[in-house]
Amino acid sequence: MAIELHDTLTRTRKTLVPSDGQTYRFYCCGPTVYGPAHIGNFRAFVAQDVLRRVLETDFLAHTAADAPPIVLKHVRNITDVDDKTIRTSQERGETLTAFTQRWTEKFHTDCAALNCLTPDVEPRATAHIPQQVALVENLLAGGFAYVGGDGSVYFKVSACSHYGELSHLDRDQLQTQTENSAGQANDADEYDRESVSDFALWKAHKPEDGDNQWPGPKNPATGESINGRPGWHLECSAMSTAYLGESFDLHGGGVDLCFPHHENEIAQSESASGQRPFCHHWFHNAHLMVEGKKMSKSLGNLYTLEELDAQGYSAQAVRYVLINGHYRSQLNFTFNGLTAAASALAKLEKALKPILDIIGMTPEEFRELCGKPSAMTVTGMFVRAWEHLSDDLNVPxxxxxxxxxxxxxxxxxxxxxxxxxxxxxxxxxxxxxxxxLYTTPEAPIVEAPEHVIQLAAQRWEAKQSRDFTAADALRAEIQAAGWIVLDRKDGYDLSPA
RNA sequence: GGUGCGGUAGCCAAGUGGUAAGGCCCGGGUCUGCAAAACCUGUAUUCGGCGGUUCGAUUCCGCCCCGCACCUCCA
Structure with a gap:
């Protein structure tokens, strides 16, 4: 059965097939590495991970026996240069490279904990400056860009007739907005650019950027290279083209990226290549709320995996929470929900155990079976679940x-x-x-201290002689020592509290 | 102002033109001196409100109420 997924651009459900018949190429906007990613960021990455796994399974199962298998190519960038990375690295007194490297590693650790597959390519913006510069020069040459009053290069939105198509925003309306989502004035400096809607492709070097500058595109007027750094949207256009070509299958990201980021990517890429579509399918996930509120630093509700782990919540439970709401619906993250997720996972493990026992499969064997893609065709009772996944990724x-x-x-x-x-x-x-499932190893058998063992023995004797007052007192004593005694029919177990 | 999403049991969350999956919590039961565990079991005559279409609507249409998101550097 084919996988169907909602497409933001056409607002319709479309079947996912590789446009070249061989390789399904998809690009996801990755993190800006200036600190730990929070669980809202991870909602996007986990949703993309599920999509990737579902596609992989579908392609494996439905490739004709005599045909070469359809393979996936997943590219996700690392944004390692922008205002935030530069500013924060300077505050820490670190070089941009060392600083972003550190947070990239942290990101990888978190992804692994959440069991997200590693993308096939994970390009960094600073490692692809020449490609970005070439793209800007291409746009300048084509009349789609100009050098602004501040020496930066801007994209000329008016030169792109279908601008606004993805986000369905009326271009006239765009100019009425005076504040951005952070409540800050849109300090669109109209002296620098021709229109407020125009966006920076390449930012001319400013003193506060410090050493973080690269030789940029040539100014058509002077023939000189404009030193500076890439604008926000440029890297994704340049790197997706570099690894996936000028037209690829799917592009993913959080719904907030729809405008302006993805809109601008389309404008840049299609203007430069002359090819449409830049991308066949747009995959956007809704935002994560925390306890009914939008996550923000000021509210102090930007949870990271590390913080949740410190509070005793496993990454698996976090993943469960993140996927147990349809990706296109806002998800309200609560600690109540996190606890429920952990209970649900535990229930699944418990319910499955006797079934595994019947066929003599160990939990470890089952875990391994779950860890790799299979060319299985889902059959039997589980077909319904597969149908749900095929139907716009209905994970709940x-x-x-x-x-x-x-x-x-x-x-x-x-x-x-x-x-x-x-x-x-x-x-x-x-x-x-x-x-x-079954990632937590069986709790190691810990030998109780001698005095606790003796107390437990005494309690058992008291219980056998039906002196429950004494038995309960001894149990309290055992508990005070940090141990719990649980009776069986014919004896008792001691376990650490 | 523009655009979009949503309001289903205590909480979370699917879903369908024919009378409501699942998870968490909770209640009851078996077992147990008690507790825990385990197992069994129960829990929405009802899907924001009001109209309309229909033999029949939670599901389609209209209006209203409420919540949320995006609208130039936030996944």
Whole structure:
């Protein structure tokens, strides 16, 4: 079955197929590395990860036997130069390179914890200056750009007839906005650019940029190189073209990037290449709210994975929360929800364990099965879940099906071979969702201290002689020592509190 | 002002022109001296409000109320 996904540009659902019939090429806007990414950032990356896993599975399963397999090529950039990276690195007294390198590594660590697959290419903006400069020169030569009053190069929006198509914003309306979303005045300096809508392609060097400058495009008027740095939108156009070509399959990002970022990317890329579409499908995820409010530094609700981990919430639970709301709906992140996610995952593990036992599969074996893409065709009861995933990535619907089916699977009338088949389908689905079960190793058997062992023995004796007052007192004493005693039918277990 | 999204049980969240998946929490039960665990089980006559279309609407249409997001450097 084909995967269908909503496309922002056409506002319709479209089937995902590689436009060249061989390689599905997609680009996602990656992080700006000036600090740890927060869970809102990760909603986008996790949503893209699920899409990638679903596509991978679909292509594996539906490539004709005699045809070369359809492969995916996933590119996600690292923005390592912009106002924030420059400013913050200077505040820390670090070079831009060292500073962004550090946060890039942190980003990788977090992605791994969230079980996000690594993109095939992860290009950095500063490593692709020549490509960006070439793009600007191309636009200058084509009459799509000009050098502004401040020496920076701007894109001339009026030269792009279909500008605004993606975000469906009326160009006349754009000019009425006087504040940006941060409540700051749009300090559009009309002396520098011809129109407020025009955006910077290349920013001429300013003293506050320090050493962070590169030889830029040649000023057509003087023939001299404009030293400076790339504008925000430029890198994505240049790097997507470099790795995926002038026209590729899908472009993803948070809904906020729709305008102006992606709109500007389209304008730049299509003007430069003369090719439309720049991209066949636009994939935008809605924002994450925190406890009913927009995340912001001033509200102090920008949670990072590290902070949540410190509070005892696993990255797996975070991932579950992030995917258990449809990607196009706003998701309200709450600690209540995080707890619920952890409980749900634990329930899945518990419910599955006896089923695995029936066929003699260990949890570790099952985890491995879930860890790799399979050419499986989802069959049997789990088909409904796959249909949900195929239908605009309906993860909440699929999860509901998974829970229902796992419950149904615990039926003695199923043969072992039937169970094996069903579990394969389930593993394939869990791979798509990127949910890892049984990651927490069995709690190591810790030997209780001698005095606790003795207390427990005394309590057992008291209990056997039905002296419950003494037994309860001893249990309290054991608990005070940091241990919990749990009775079985024929004895008891001691475990750390 | 422009654009878009949404209001479904205590919380979260799917969904459909024919009478509401799933998860969390909670209640009841079995078991237990108690507790925990485990297992079984229950929980929306109802889908923001009011009209309309229809044999029938939560699902389609209209109006209204409420919430949210984006509108030039935020995923």
């Amino acid at each position: 619907g699929a999860l509901g099906d998974i829970f229902s089916c796992v419950g149904d699977l615990n039926d003695p009338s199923y043969s072992k071979s039937a169970i094996v088949g069903q579990l394969r389908s389930l593993a394939g689905l869990l791979y798509c969702l990127g949910l890892e």
